[in-house]
Amino acid sequence: MASGHAETQRVTGALPGPRTPVGGLIALVAIGLVGFSLYGVDFDLVALLSGAGPIERFVSEMFPPDVSAGTLRATGRGLVETFQMSLLGALLGALVALPLAAAGTADAATIGASRRTRLAGAVPYHAARLVLNVFRSIPDILWALVFVVALGLGPFPGMLALAVHSAGVLGKLFSETLETVPERPVSALRGIGATRLQRLLFGRLPQAAGACGSLTLYQWECNIRSATILGFVGAGGIGQEILVAMNLFDYPKVATLVGATVLAVLAVDRLSAALRQRFAA
Amino acid sequence: MSSSSSSPSSSPALALEVEGVEISFGPVVALADLSLTVAREERVAVIGASGAGKSTLFAAVTRTVPLAGGRLSVHGEDITTLGPRAVRAARRRIGIVYQAYNLVPQLSVGLNVALGEIAGRSNRSALSALLRGPGAETSERVHSALRQVGLEDRVGDRAGDLSGGQQQRVAVARLLVQRPDLILADEPVAALDPVTATHVLRALAEAAEEGATLIVNLHDVSLARRFPRIVALRAGAVVFDGSPEELDDEVLRRVYASDGVIEEPESRFARDLVPAPLHDRESYGLRAR
Numbered sequence: 001m002a003s004g005h006a007e008t009q010r011v012t013g014a015l016p017g018p019r020t021p022v023g024g025l026i027a028l029v030a031i032g033l034v035g036f037s038l039y040g041v042d043f044d045l046v047a048l049l050s051g052a053g054p055i056e057r058f059v060s061e062m063f064p065p066d067v068s069a070g071t072l073r074a075t076g077r078g079l080v081e082t083f084q085m086s087l088l089g090a091l092l093g094a095l096v097a098l099p100l101a102a103a104g105t106a107d108a109a110t111i112g113a114s115r116r117t118r119l120a121g122a123v124p125y126h127a128a129r130l131v132l133n134v135f136r137s138i139p140d141i142l143w144a145l146v147f148v149v150a151l152g153l154g155p156f157p158g159m160l161a162l163a164v165h166s167a168g169v170l171g172k173l174f175s176e177t178l179e180t181v182p183e184r185p186v187s188a189l190r191g192i193g194a195t196r197l198q199r200l201l202f203g204r205l206p207q208a209a210g211a212c213g214s215l216t217l218y219q220w221e222c223n224i225r226s227a228t229i230l231g232f233v234g235a236g237g238i239g240q241e242i243l244v245a246m247n248l249f250d251y252p253k254v255a256t257l258v259g260a261t262v263l264a265v266l267a268v269d270r271l272s273a274a275l276r277q278r279f280a281a
Numbered sequence: 282m283s284s285s286s287s288s289p290s291s292s293p294a295l296a297l298e299v300e301g302v303e304i305s306f307g308p309v310v311a312l313a314d315l316s317l318t319v320a321r322e323e324r325v326a327v328i329g330a331s332g333a334g335k336s337t338l339f340a341a342v343t344r345t346v347p348l349a350g351g352r353l354s355v356h357g358e359d360i361t362t363l364g365p366r367a368v369r370a371a372r373r374r375i376g377i378v379y380q381a382y383n384l385v386p387q388l389s390v391g392l393n394v395a396l397g398e399i400a401g402r403s404n405r406s407a408l409s410a411l412l413r414g415p416g417a418e419t420s421e422r423v424h425s426a427l428r429q430v431g432l433e434d435r436v437g438d439r440a441g442d443l444s445g446g447q448q449q450r451v452a453v454a455r456l457l458v459q460r461p462d463l464i465l466a467d468e469p470v471a472a473l474d475p476v477t478a479t480h481v482l483r484a485l486a487e488a489a490e491e492g493a494t495l496i497v498n499l500h501d502v503s504l505a506r507r508f509p510r511i512v513a514l515r516a517g518a519v520v521f522d523g524s525p526e527e528l529d530d531e532v533l534r535r536v537y538a539s540d541g542v543i544e545e546p547e548s549r550f551a552r553d554l555v556p557a558p559l560h561d562r563e564s565y566g567l568r569a570r
Contacts, residue, residue: 117365184379184381184383185383185384185385188377189385189400190372191345192372192373192396192400192455192459192461193400194400194407195407197404197408198400198402198407201407201408201411202392202399202400202407202411206388207386207387209387210387
């Protein structure tokens with residue numbers, strides 16, 4: 001406007017311009033939130049830099065890593081257990097997730113239906129969604145604490161914790177996948193009289209199967225990472241070995257265990273990525 | 282021939298009876314006081330510009346959109362008052378072919394065709410069909426339907442791997458397995474080349490041969506002229522209902538006026554590229570009746 005071209009509006013970028021009132025407000029709120037959070041966590045750069053010494057000591061005490069036969073055996077045992085927990089956790093989770101996701105999938109078939117029919121359809125939908133939300137919103141480490149209290153120490157409660165959390169995550173992702181498949185083949189089945197279950201089995205599931213398989217593999221990847229932590233509350237896996245070694249100040253052993261964990265997670269990431277690519281093809 | 286002036290009371294002799302039907306999507310009026318009757322075994326082409334209400338009419342017949350007003354009877358049954366079970370039974374007697382084929386691309390050709398029959402089964406029987414196959418009798422019907430559309434050797438292929446024309450023939454084969462009394466085809470050949478379009482239209486006419494009623498939505502007026510009766514929609518109402526001879530330029534101008542088309546919108550490919558037999562109005566047996 002300053003240039004006198006009141007009629008021609010400037011083409012702006014994707015970000016809101018700082019000179020627009022909305023853009024200015026967003027920037028102010030963002031800066032405020034960052035400041036509030038920095039204050040809340042006692043952000044202290046000096047402390048971080050002066051802490052470098054103890055960290056260096058801790059790391060240098062880890063070297064050379066302990067590669068004695070006993071440690072390697074413990075590492076192998078821990079890794080295998082972690083692998084078993086994560087795999088079963090993902091599979092069991094997917095098995096529980098699928099029916100819940102199916103019940104929690106919205107379907108456009110309520111047109112012309114009576115209020116009672118619609119209500120009857122809404123009850124399982126919201127019940128399934130609620131169960132999935134509870135499964136998912138409680139972190140797996142809390143589930144592990146619950147199952148350790150109920151069942152005692154060991155990998156079994158850990159696996160159950162992973163399964164419940166996986167079911168919650170996968171259930172939500174599955175139901176979203178089922179809802180977003182191309183709708184036309186599904187409504188074509190509806191047009192020739194297919195029931196809701198038949199539309200799910202023949203219309204939605206085949207279209208969503210590849211994506212659901214890929215999501216399950218990804219969940220397995222996440223479970224491997226989570227399973228290393230669950231040992232800290234006594235729920236099995238390599239984390240339990242790490243915790244014990246830490247408590248005994250056996251840092252060289254910790255180095256071996258942590259190094260092996262990093263390698264295992266990387267390997268599973270690669271394997272899962274390769275498998276998922278095959279699913280997508 | 283035309284039964285557009287028959288009595289308003291529901292009669293089982295009529296395949297379709299639409300009376301003052303109104304349908305709106307929000308502020309958009311899709312069908313405005315539309316009335317139409319189609320006798321059993323009739324062959325009707327429905328034409329009209331995009332948005333004239335052709336597809337909405339089909340959606341209303343299968344009750345996949347709610348009616349804002351009017352009455353709609355299929356085979357003498359008022360479908361607006363049916364309960365869920367009866368709606369399902371009514372849908373089982375209606376076969377639909379879509380412009381976009383709408384097969385499940387991940388399933389085999391054979392299973393897609395078998396769905397024409399499986400969709401009428403109980404849930405338990407359908408589940409077993411998914412896991413173990415649909416059984417010997419249905420398999421035989423699937424094979425003979427695929428033979429009829431010339432795709433018998435593709436029974437085990439993934440439906441999504443087929444070409445558009447082949448997928449549309451699979452959709453027609455599904456219809457053959459379903460054995461409906463009323464066949465609705467919504468722009469079945471709009472996405473196909475002229476030769477494939479011929480195959481598909483012929484297959485549709487054959488599917489309707491055993492006593493079914495056939496209603497086809499068509500963009501292509503030259504293809505519509507091969508039907509003994511043409512119904513033209515404009516802005517959700519019938520503006521023409523008669524024989525192809527009565528469908529002159531004046532009428533066409535009226536039908537397509539809203540989107541500025543002045544010339545007869547007979548597609549160029551239909552006039553210039555289609556092999557001679559397609560212009561023969563007696564082909565497909567459409568006009569034999």
